Amino acid sequence: MNNQPRGRKAYHHGNLKQALVEATLSLIQEKGPTGFTLAEAARQAGVSPAAPYRHFKGREDLIAEVARQGYILFAEQLETAYNRGKPTPLTAFEAVGRAYLDFARTRPGYYIAMFESGVSTVGNPDLNMVENRAMAVLTQAAENLFEHLPKSQRPPATMVSHHIWAMSHGVVELFARGEPGGRAPFSPEELLESGIGIYLRGLGVIPE
Amino acid sequence: MNNQPRGRKAYHHGNLKQALVEATLSLIQEKGPTGFTLAEAARQAGVSPAAPYRHFKGREDLIAEVARQGYILFAEQLETAYNRGKPTPLTAFEAVGRAYLDFARTRPGYYIAMFESGVSTVGNPDLNMVENRAMAVLTQAAENLFEHLPKSQRPPATMVSHHIWAMSHGVVELFARGEPGGRAPFSPEELLESGIGIYLRGLGVIPE
DNA sequence: TGTACATCAGTGAACGCGCGTTCACTGATGTAC
DNA sequence: TGTACATCAGTGAACGCGCGTTCACTGATGTAC
Numbered sequence: 001m002n003n004q005p006r007g008r009k010a011y012h013h014g015n016l017k018q019a020l021v022e023a024t025l026s027l028i029q030e031k032g033p034t035g036f037t038l039a040e041a042a043r044q045a046g047v048s049p050a051a052p053y054r055h056f057k058g059r060e061d062l063i064a065e066v067a068r069q070g071y072i073l074f075a076e077q078l079e080t081a082y083n084r085g086k087p088t089p090l091t092a093f094e095a096v097g098r099a100y101l102d103f104a105r106t107r108p109g110y111y112i113a114m115f116e117s118g119v120s121t122v123g124n125p126d127l128n129m130v131e132n133r134a135m136a137v138l139t140q141a142a143e144n145l146f147e148h149l150p151k152s153q154r155p156p157a158t159m160v161s162h163h164i165w166a167m168s169h170g171v172v173e174l175f176a177r178g179e180p181g182g183r184a185p186f187s188p189e190e191l192l193e194s195g196i197g198i199y200l201r202g203l204g205v206i207p208e
Numbered sequence: 209m210n211n212q213p214r215g216r217k218a219y220h221h222g223n224l225k226q227a228l229v230e231a232t233l234s235l236i237q238e239k240g241p242t243g244f245t246l247a248e249a250a251r252q253a254g255v256s257p258a259a260p261y262r263h264f265k266g267r268e269d270l271i272a273e274v275a276r277q278g279y280i281l282f283a284e285q286l287e288t289a290y291n292r293g294k295p296t297p298l299t300a301f302e303a304v305g306r307a308y309l310d311f312a313r314t315r316p317g318y319y320i321a322m323f324e325s326g327v328s329t330v331g332n333p334d335l336n337m338v339e340n341r342a343m344a345v346l347t348q349a350a351e352n353l354f355e356h357l358p359k360s361q362r363p364p365a366t367m368v369s370h371h372i373w374a375m376s377h378g379v380v381e382l383f384a385r386g387e388p389g390g391r392a393p394f395s396p397e398e399l400l401e402s403g404i405g406i407y408l409r410g411l412g413v414i415p416e
Numbered sequence: 417t418g419t420a421c422a423t424c425a426g427t428g429a430a431c432g433c434g435c436g437t438t439c440a441c442t443g444a445t446g447t448a449c
Numbered sequence: 450t451g452t453a454c455a456t457c458a459g460t461g462a463a464c465g466c467g468c469g470t471t472c473a474c475t476g477a478t479g480t481a482c
């Protein structure tokens with residue numbers, strides 16, 4: 001059903017929904033969430049401005065779909081990096097941190113739709129679910145880290161995952177945007193890696 | 209010069225520039241940076257849509273001014289909290305962290321203009337200066353923390369301040385926005401305080 | 417103290433623009449028999 | 450295999466809207482003499 005007659009414009013696009021998602025990604029990337037308009041996404045997909053309404057309730061709904069797909073990819077990428085805690089819980093955890101940053105940098109369109117577009121995951125069950133799935137990877141990775149700690153010394157894993165998420169997000173927003181070297185004398189990678197390292201030492205899971 | 213004849217609308221506003229800044233703050237707070245329009249700010253200040261152009265080059269310029277004032281207030285608030293490192297470097301540092309969060313929560317309009325409006329401090333010397341001033345407080349507070357550490361163990365203070373900034377910003381963006389309890393089972397205050405605590409322990413400036 | 421005049425800080429009308437959305441429509445596709 | 454028909458996924462024109470910005474203007478204020 002994806003095969004339109006090649007070489008002549010088909011009346012039916014064939015895959016408009018996804019084409020709109022991709023147009024949204026590239027527009028958001030270029031001009032920020034403000035710069036994105038439904039009309040332009042339609043234009044970029046080679047379709048009239050009314051066409052998107054066959055697939056989305058409106059502008060907001062399209063952005064939300066982009067965010068939803070983004071969360072899924074995000075969770076997958078984190079899961080892959082986590083690799084079920086192999087080879088060691090610690091290296092796996094650190095790999096997740098790097099994957100976070102990598103996602104934000106290589107897929108800025110998704111990242112922006114997810115975190116900077118103003119879509120709220122509260123009150124949108126679909127979004128909420130995929131967001132939790134991504135979060136769960138971080139929490140799981142944290143949990144594993146504490147295996148060897150005496151129970152009394154284990155911090156709540158969700159707290160740790162929130163800390164890591166906050167620091168990663170902060171690094172992305174403040175230091176991984178705009179011109180290289182914009183705000184910081186350190187690369188985002190260095191910054192996140194060293195930050196997580198110090199934090200983990202404070203947690204007692206890295207010996208000094 | 210601030211005294212207009214009371215009780216009758218004056219042809220000259222008297223303090224329009226600041227009134228526009230305040231209108232911008234409240235609009236940005238309510239509707240986000242996207243929802244802000246020059247026209248509405250003018251309306252809210254009780255003035256024609258052309259009037260703002262006597263004081264600002266345009267929409268962007270007004271937002272930049274709001275951000276600029278925000279950075280100054282921000283730096284002042286951090287400085288006050290820092291209190292020259294009294295009573296101890298550690299408590300002073302922690303107070304700065306709390307002040308960061310407090311600023312973001314009690315002055316969301318400024319915070320949003322500074323960090324979420326898309327104004328870039330790069331290439332705007334005025335903004336750059338005040339941003340650095342705020343940053344310097346964090347760096348100074350970090351530096352003090354290491355007084356008692358042997359030189360070889362001292363991490364670069366700017367790195368530390370960047371870490372703290374990132375974590376604070378992350379907490380604000382992810383957990384201090386939207387409905388209470390939106391994304392996290394912890395309050396932003398708890399989250400930031402515990403996060404910084406663990407980090408400082410990792411730095412070796414808090415004994416376990 | 418009064419007056420002439422320059423400057424400042426507003427007005428209000430107008431512009432062109434592009435957006436989001438709706439509508440009745442139509443061409444293409446899929447399906448039942 | 451062919452045909453009738455329902456449904457799907459587009460079109461294109463139109464709408465009302467509010468925005469940012471410009472313009473010639475004017476009323477208020479400040480200053481030199």
